[in-house]
Amino acid sequence: MEVQGLQMTEPTTAPGLFKRNPPIAGEAEAIERAKAGDAEAFSKLYALHKRRVYTLCLRMLGNVSEAEDMTQEAFLHLFRKIGSFRGESAFSTWLHRLTVNLVLMHLRKKGLQLVSLEETINPSEEDSPKRDFGSRDTQLAGSVDRVALERAVASLPPGYRMVFVLHDVEGFEHNEIAVMLECSTGNSKSQLHKARLKLRELLRQSEPTPQADLKEAAL
């Protein structure tokens, strides 16, 4: 699939992708009908996937208006290109790849096209995670709920957030991310590691302290 210069091919099936994106009831039939131009079937595909596509756009862009515009673009592209979906990967994986490419193209058009993302996604020194050679042994495991994690991800510097969402949330491999972001695989690994370090920092900061708990209990 060609998306204004971006090659949209179906990925070779990565382990776990079908497991993470299991087929949805009625989806296969809707895809086949939509391929034949059935508008009702396309409407069903929109209903099935709008939330995940929009959530992906919102996480990548951090802006409601832009995320809605890109959701619209993604489904318009889907309608035009659905005939090229061959079912070699989960439909949602294919749709998400299409969406990611559109969002990245949008970001490049906004000003990132002059320099590669590899150079521009590096955050400022103050946004970088602190190196951790201390001995504090606060256990994070078990203490983080979905809302706290969502909030922490939203506050990551854009480059870190992009790689984290693509790898840890969406399940893309480093070599796929490297192609999408036009950076090296090593850079993708490094950005992901820094993203997780930064998240650890942010999540630790948001943890309630015993003193705060006591104050809250006293009120």
Added chain:
Amino acid sequence: MTLQNSNRSNTLSCAEFQEQLPDLFAAGASNGHISDPDLLEHLRSCTNCTALVRDLQYIADQAKQLLQPTHEPSDSVWKKIQEGLSSEQGYSVLPDKK
């Protein structure tokens, strides 16, 4: 606490160990799945790096729950899609229901 004497094992410093982490995680090696004896030795003897690896693995695991969507686009998105398809390809029969 200085870098040199912080939780230093016989073979690797914390800094040296942590430099390996991006590749270790990319290779799927979390705590308990590391085969390099030097790295394992450091991990066994360093509570700080053990906690770090555990937390980073936990964050990666928790991220998977974010795959389930939490946000919904406004109704205007579907209306614009309908308009877009109508104008460019003559699909004027897209239903209103979402």
